[in-house]
Amino acid sequence: MAFNIEFKRTFEHRPWKDRKDRVKADGPDGFNVRFKALEADLDTLRERFRDVSAALNKVATPVPSQVSVSPILRPTGNEKQWWIGVDGSSHIPFPETQSKGIVNIPMPTAGFITSLTAVGRFKGTGFVRFEFFRVDPTKTLPDKLAQLYINGAASDDVITVNAPINRVQIDPNSTYVVLAEGNRSATGEIVQVSGLRVTIADS
Template structure:
């Protein structure tokens, strides 16, 4: 976009009092008509510039806005499934012991938003295998979860991000529920801690 510039043209020339000073005149270069005409021209130009600024601001507000939704991993246990993740006082989710752990949580997303990426952060003590975290949608009133994005973690701190499947990236909250699932098969005293999930999206 070109620069928006206001360049005034009116320059005030002082009147002089006294016998040899200026006389009040309507015409001539220093007359009132010329002076007020220059001021009027500047005001018209200023009005045009204000309109250009307003249009530029409106255009900036019509594009899609980027958002990042950060979620504490408040994973719920489903009856009949493997062991539940334990939620700590800080809101993190942990799993440890020689067993299989599973949890899920609902995610409230705006309708008609474009999901762009899914991110999971946490810590794996010792050598952890079989950790899977996914963002999915489930058709209402019920159905098999469709995975939109999934990440895993291994030894030490992890911070994994992946793109959302573009074929299912636009949210349809009247048709689908959105959930995050986390599963881990522990062995050898491994402990996994999930710190946070993030979902990046754009909306109008």
């Protein structure tokens, strides 16, 4: 892609000669004329940089950033807590069949939230429900930004589920948390949450 952005210098310095040229402000060879010519060239350069910046901004693709956390899910109230493995993943502990917990998502101070992703191993008929909340200290109730489910499968392969979010602007005064509630119908089923990820766009 050619932008064809050019700059041609117009100022040309004509050297003064000792003991021949007199310093003067006005006239065709005075300081005022010469510095005005330099000023014009600098203004043109400024405009060219603006053109380059605008052209690059048009073709630049914003790269989303991601916030990833190990799902160390803290128990809520009297709910059955998740068991935390040495790898940072959370499991429903045997012989329990359900667990509920919450994890804080450390967010940047600016940007737009575009999705929530959960990763884990889920074998059997169990499921996990994830709810993503923004907790504004000035409000009585939190704002639910997203909800997603992971259902059990026949094998224990890693499963990734994504919930798109319609560009929610980050509020640096709020706290962001994910609430995870897991259930299984038999103690032999696998319900393991190994990662949570929030995708953020810068514009």
